[in-house]
Amino acid sequence: MKLSFYIKKIKKDGYVQIPGLLSKSECTLYRNKSKKLINKYKKKGKKLSSSAQIINSPFRHDKSFFKLIYNKKIDKILSKLIDQDYVLLNSNIINRKIDIINTQKLKTIGEGWHTDTPTVGKKKLSNGFRFLLTVMLNDFTKENGATYFVPKSHLLEIAPRRDKNYKSKILTGSAGDAVIFDSSLWHKAGKSNSADRFSVFNLYGPWWNKPYFDYEKMLGNKFFKKTSKKIKKLLHFNSRPPKNNDIRSNTVTK
Numbered sequence: 494m495k496l497s498f499y500i501k502k503i504k505k506d507g508y509v510q511i512p513g514l515l516s517k518s519e520c521t522l523y524r525n526k527s528k529k530l531i532n533k534y535k536k537k538g539k540k541l542s543s544s545a546q547i548i549n550s551p552f553r554h555d556k557s558f559f560k561l562i563y564n565k566k567i568d569k570i571l572s573k574l575i576d577q578d579y580v581l582l583n584s585n586i587i588n589r590k591i592d593i594i595n596t597q598k599l600k601t602i603g604e605g606w607h608t609d610t611p612t613v614g615k616k617k618l619s620n621g622f623r624f625l626l627t628v629m630l631n632d633f634t635k636e637n638g639a640t641y642f643v644p645k646s647h648l649l650e651i652a653p654r655r656d657k658n659y660k661s662k663i664l665t666g667s668a669g670d671a672v673i674f675d676s677s678l679w680h681k682a683g684k685s686n687s688a689d690r691f692s693v694f695n696l697y698g699p700w701w702n703k704p705y706f707d708y709e710k711m712l713g714n715k716f717f718k719k720t721s722k723k724i725k726k727l728l729h730f731n732s733r734p735p736k737n738n739d740i741r742s743n744t745v746t747k
Contacts (some may be wrong), residue, residue: 495727499570499673504621507647508664512563515669520630523561527586528632530554541592544685546621547602548586553711558586561634563723567626570673574624578745581727582696583705589638589682591667603640603682605655609696610677612652620647620677621683623698627672630674630691633665638683639688640664646679700732700745709733734746 502509510669522712531546533554541547552558562584571579585602610624611618633639641661646653653659659679664672674680696705708728709717717730725731735741 496569496573500573503570503574503624503675505648505672506644507620508642508644508672510666511566511671511673512667514566514628514671515630517669520668521730522695523558524594524630524689526555526557527551527588527691528731530586534551543592544589545603545682546588546590546592546651550584550706550708550711551586552584554670558584559720559724561628562695563727567671567673568723570712571624571682571697574673575622575697578700578726578732579697580700580702580704580729581698581703581708582698585694587690587692587694589685591662591685591687603680606653606657606659606677606679606681607655608647608652608677610675612648615652617650617652617677620675623676623696623702625674626693626695627664627678628693628695629666629670629672630693633670633690633692634666635663635665636686637688638685639690640680641683642674642678642679642680647675647677649677651668655681700729704729 499509499511522655527548530548530551531541534548538643548554552562562581568700587602608617610620610623610631624717627640641663643653643659643661666672712728717725731746732744734744
């Protein structure tokens with residue numbers, strides 16, 4: 494499909510589905526890698542919810558996960574929706590599965606109706622400047638906790654009530670499919686069950702939007718010296734403010 498189709502669809506409905514972004518073998522590879530990370534967390538006694546096991550910034554543990562935050566096709570769409578200097582704000586691997594061994598009933602991301610757009614004075618900021626990418630590593634079905642969303646809700650100026658019932662749709666698709674949606678779109682996680690449902694959730698925004706974590710401190714100077722220009726840009730390397738204006742006036746560097 495043409496780039497213009499994706500842009501129009503997102504602006505109109507708040508989301509667009511992209512079939513076959515990853516191959517089936519790539520999905521298997523990243524599911525296995527994700528399981529390994531979750532098991533490592535368990536062995537170390539780190540807190541994981543019994544209803545959803547989440548690994549934040551998985552690339553800090555395994556550099557191959559960088560392939561899931563940068564993709565040429567997605568890059569073209571986000572560069573058009575935001576601009577070429579867009580950055581990564583947060584990244585998670587999620588297995589929305591009931592873990593019968595883990596009894597920690599922790600509050601986890603995605604529960605209840607919400608948006609991922611900031612609010613100021615309880616007013617939701619405008620749509621169209623932050624976007625979520627969901628990559629399905631398993632099939633998303635009605636039976637395995639697929640995401641619920643309210644089409645066109647990104648156009649509303651208010652945020653949803655977490656516990657209210659809204660007329661919604663379910664985000665279904667095949668392993669390897671991806672969805673880009675406006676972070677202002679009202680959405681919530683479906684109910685977990687005993688089946689694996691792995692996915693990647695990445696949040697992107699304009700260069701001036703603060704990331705959830707300090708990636709430079711997380712990954713170290715050696716990493717930034719060796720990694721690609723595309724990854725550096727995504728991790729805010731090109732949009733760090735200068736110490737003072739004796740060094741430079743512009744925040745963004747190329």
